[in-house]
Structure formats: structure tokens, C-alpha cells
Amino acid sequence: MKAKVIITLKNGVLDPQGKAIEGALTSLGFSGVDNVRQGKFIELDVAAANADEAQATVEAMCEKLLSNTVIENYRVEVE
Amino acid sequence: MKAKVIITLKNGVLDPQGKAIEGALTSLGFSGVDNVRQGKFIELDVAAANADEAQATVEAMCEKLLSNTVIENYRVEVE
Known part of the structure; x- marks a missing residue:
């Protein structure tokens, strides 16, 4: 079963990578860019009998x- | 306007980070894990008159x- 996981920094946690992207976009001429936050995206196949079981496994x-x-x-999103 | 970007490696491109995650999950006792691929997730606010313009800006x-x-x-997903 295919699962997708999106991991983001909590609000209030500093994100220097996001700030760097924001600075680079601005210096490339993109104006009006704000609140850039970078996170992670993970796709995986997991063996499970049904979507609920897959969801629980991936949350673990x-x-x-x-x-x-x-x-x-x-x-977590299970397809 | 809020936009979300998901960046993934193309099929066929080696993903050592994904392989490392797969190995770590297996050694933690999660069986049946396969095809782990890691990508990036970026959220940002962009100034645009409408969703189409925001989509075009973020694609650029x-x-x-x-x-x-x-x-x-x-x-790219614009909300």
C-alpha cells in the first residue's frame, strides 16, 4: 500500500533553510515571497491488510x- | 496566496537517503517496507492576483x- 508522509517544522521553530530559500528567491527577482518553510516528503510502500492498518504503521x-x-x-496519507 | 511544492526524485534516479531510511525502518522491526523515496516539501506565501498567476509564479x-x-x-498546489 502506498503511503505519503509530509513532515514540517512546528510553528515557532526557526527554519534557516526556508529563510535562505526566501532570500534566494527575492534576489532572483521574485517579489512578494514570504513565510517560506521547508519540510520533508517521504513516499513508501508498506505491507498492510487495509488502509487503517497502513496508516497506523506509518504513524508509528x-x-x-x-x-x-x-x-x-x-x-500521513495512505492511498 | 499560500502555495505548496512537492519535489521528488525522478524514477530511475538513485535515492541513497531513501535506501537509508528503508534500512533503518527494517532494522527497527518494520517489515514489508519498500520503495522508500525522500523528497522535499516547501510551503510559501506568494503575492498574486489570482490562483493561476500564483501557480505560474511558483512554477517559475x-x-x-x-x-x-x-x-x-x-x-505545485495553490490554495
């Missing part, structure tokens, strides 16, 4: 490995 | 800076 993966829950949020 | 940003179109695909 996020808690244990994929995300740092102190500073990051994650969102 | 992807072509010029955000993605490496030789090895990466991008997908």
Missing part, C-alpha cells in the same frame, strides 16, 4: 524514526 | 531555483 514509523516530534509535525 | 520558482529539473519532478 513517524513517531519512532521519520520525524522529530519535539520540533516537527507529520501528516 | 521551481524551474529557476527550487528543483533540479534534470533529476527532480515538482508539483
Whole structure:
């Protein structure tokens, strides 16, 4: 079963990479760019009997490995 | 206007980071994990009169800076 995970920094956590992208876009001539935040996107296939089981498995993966829950949020979508 | 960009490696491009995640998940006891691919997720606010203009602006940003179109695909969603 295919799952997609989006991991983003929590609000209030500094994102220097996002700031760097914002600066680069502005210096390339893109105006009106603001609040750039960079996160991670992970796709994976997971063996599961149904979508609920796949969702639970991937959420466990996020808690244990994929995300740092102190500073990051994650969102799991199972297809 | 809020835009989300998902940048993924093209099929056939080696993804050592994805392989490392796959190995780590397996050694943590998650079985049946396969085809792990890691990409990037970028959120940003962009000044635009309407959604079409925002979409075009963010696609231009992807072509010029955000993605490496030789090895990466991008997908833009404007809200």
C-alpha cells in the first residue's frame, strides 16, 4: 500500500533553510515571497491488510524514526 | 496566496537517503517496507492576483531555483 508522509517544522521553530530559500528567491527577482518553510516528503510502500492498518504503521514509523516530534509535525496519507 | 511544492526524485534516479531510511525502518522491526523515496516539501506565501498567476509564479520558482529539473519532478498546489 502506498503511503505519503509530509513532515514540517512546528510553528515557532526557526527554519534557516526556508529563510535562505526566501532570500534566494527575492534576489532572483521574485517579489512578494514570504513565510517560506521547508519540510520533508517521504513516499513508501508498506505491507498492510487495509488502509487503517497502513496508516497506523506509518504513524508509528513517524513517531519512532521519520520525524522529530519535539520540533516537527507529520501528516500521513495512505492511498 | 499560500502555495505548496512537492519535489521528488525522478524514477530511475538513485535515492541513497531513501535506501537509508528503508534500512533503518527494517532494522527497527518494520517489515514489508519498500520503495522508500525522500523528497522535499516547501510551503510559501506568494503575492498574486489570482490562483493561476500564483501557480505560474511558483512554477517559475521551481524551474529557476527550487528543483533540479534534470533529476527532480515538482508539483505545485495553490490554495
